[in-house]
Amino acid sequence: MIAACSVAGSDSGGGAGIQADLKTFTALEVFGLTVITAVTAQNTREVRGTWMLPPEAVRAQMEAVADDFFIGAWKTGMLGNAANVRAVAEVLPEGAALVIDPVMVSTSGHRLLAEDAVRDLAELLIPRAAVVTPNIPEAEVLSRMRVETVEDMAEAGRRVLDLGARAVVVKGGHLSGGEAVDLLVDRDGEMRLSGERYPYSVHGSGCCFSAALTAYLARGMPARRAFAAAREFIDTAIREAAGGPGPVRIVNPGGTILRRR
Template identity: 60%
Template sequence: MDTPFCACTIAGSDSGGGAGIQADLATFAAFGVWGTSTITAVTAQNPGGVRGSWPLPPEAVAVQIEAVTAGFRVGAFKTGMLADASGIRAVAASLPAGVPVVVDPVMVATSGTRLLSEDAVEVLLGELIPGAAVVTPNLPEAAVLTGVEIDGPETMREAGRSLLAMGAGAVVVKGGHLPGEPADLLMDRDGEVLLTGQRHPYAVHGTGCCFSAALAASLARGMSVREAFVETKGFIDGAIVHAVPDLAGRRSVNPLWRCGMGEEWSG
């Protein structure tokens, strides 16, 4: 029996649907990939902020991964919000060997709420980033992970080299926090690829989750990391153009734009 392309997101639940598990599963669907999930935390949030967050116990995280891998041939994993050190250890111990993992080192929500405890950063560096197929930090996350103060492309490269030295197969340093034209930098053992994008006049909730999920979906479909990066960059630009407004006019990323949802929300 043929089985579908399959990916698994390991992340927190976002009740507003704009990030986390909900955005990841929508992204997988947009790529024609069957989405499975492991919930690490339940959050009460919308694009305006996080009202509460409750991590799941590590044994609940581990058994979800075990259930998924027992039932499906997972082509790629993506990690997002992992909440605390015990959750990270549970994930690292449960991931099967030989399957690419995209690590999105989620630390702070778009609204500013901290989503990863400070003591968990060292565990993330020691147990999950080594061996990851791709690590996808934004600039503040890259600075915390590497100690590099990032102010432009050269310091993005310095942070990328540091993460490669920690054992990651590739690094995408996302440059959306820099002034001017946004640019994302992929660095791997063979060199680098720098892709620029358009600056939009509004903030969008969930872009980092959608970006890493799109990478994972592309890898699950058999693309190389570089092919996946190019595909993801074009996809995320469209997801931002067609971002979904809430009642207050705040916007969430729209992974379903390629399925025809959101034309009326453009701009």
Template identity: 55%
Template sequence: MNNYDEIPAACSIAGSDSGGGAGIQADLKTFLSLGVWGCTVVTAVTAQNSREVTGVWSMPAEAVGMQIRAVRDDFPVRAYKTGMLPDSGIIEAVSDNVSGGVPLIIDPVMVSTGGSRLIGEDAVMALIEVLIPKSALVTPNIPEAAVLSGIDEISGINDMVHAGELILDLGAGAVLIKGGHLKGDVSTDILVERERVTEFSAPRLPGDFHGTGCCLSSAIAAYMARGMELSAACRSARDFVNCAISEPFRSVSGRTVINPKLHTNTDKC
């Protein structure tokens, strides 16, 4: 039996986080925790820590395409996830080279947690026109959902559902809108599919955690690589993230960073 018959592979196409709390590094930790072989395609190198991004250097589109082909040609990738895609050329390279028929989860990273803009307007349009129509799932937070849907303000569940429906109209297979930016004691994410809407709610944990979006989308990719259907993968990934923020890593500055490596059994959280 080939080893890859026992260990599924997933591929993260994203930026590198020198602090290890988000991006490629967080994705690999998540894949490892969930029993998935992690392949990577680096789209950008960032100088960042838990507080801020101080520099961004994008990879050439040709290099991104070659990385995807190198992975695709030798690893049986069962799910792709994207994070930071800084320009339209990189987005087109991703679209041209990912394997057809393999689930593509898009985390539309636009702004860092510290407020730094990570992609240009041309990249937003390319994301909408080129890549979202190929997605199995898009996982925007509230500000990202507002940009993608064209809604000026998303202030509650009904707005989230409406934004998700508009993003579906762009060609997305499904949309998981993360409700972390809303207020209240309960945090609710909304999965909008063509045939149903599903709410995932849990008590809101105090604090501001670095890397939650990356961990969530990579956990969904990992569960789907293991054969789980979309809605169940989203639910399991939310549980995994809740575990990963229950005992975070704390940087020297005191900022809390999600820690997926600690939690491989969500039943114990």
């Protein structure tokens, strides 16, 4: 049985976080495991409240699933604070395939990662990552530079790569104009993928993309193939959102849409 584990926050609206990750894992026929780091009160429009779980709870959940499942890949999403970043780093198995979605701020502007946790994320987890998947604002924080063009995305990706990750995917959805460009940077160079830029925003696209990438890695794909497959998966999910601003609609490879009622 192929399993993947998401270490992230719970989204009461079901459109992002743990809930979106589980839907994505299911659509891609990977058994989903979860480690909940936080409980949030949110919907597709706003985060109304956040309650962090203590680091000992995060450790206990990770140890429980690691002791009973063969986990092909791990994903981190919302970790929230430095204590939880350190807890994940302590328990994560050596050599694990790790995707880091460096969730820092929600679309509605709610802070999801304490400022003092960014250094721990960069020093303790990013060097162990198979892939890091920042959006433009997150790439700016991690690379300490402004990102305004695709060339800037490449430079920011190289700077994050220098932190020790094996690959970095800088997501270009926050850039304006033209096609939407996502860029993978690894030790072999760059891989750019372009697609339609939809005239609306959706909730949960970053979680869905990184979860799809995690699922493909768990299934044995190399990073570049997983990037291309995850990009196709999220493009379909955004297109099927049918105008936004609601959640992405997760579609399995057979074409079945996992809709909310």
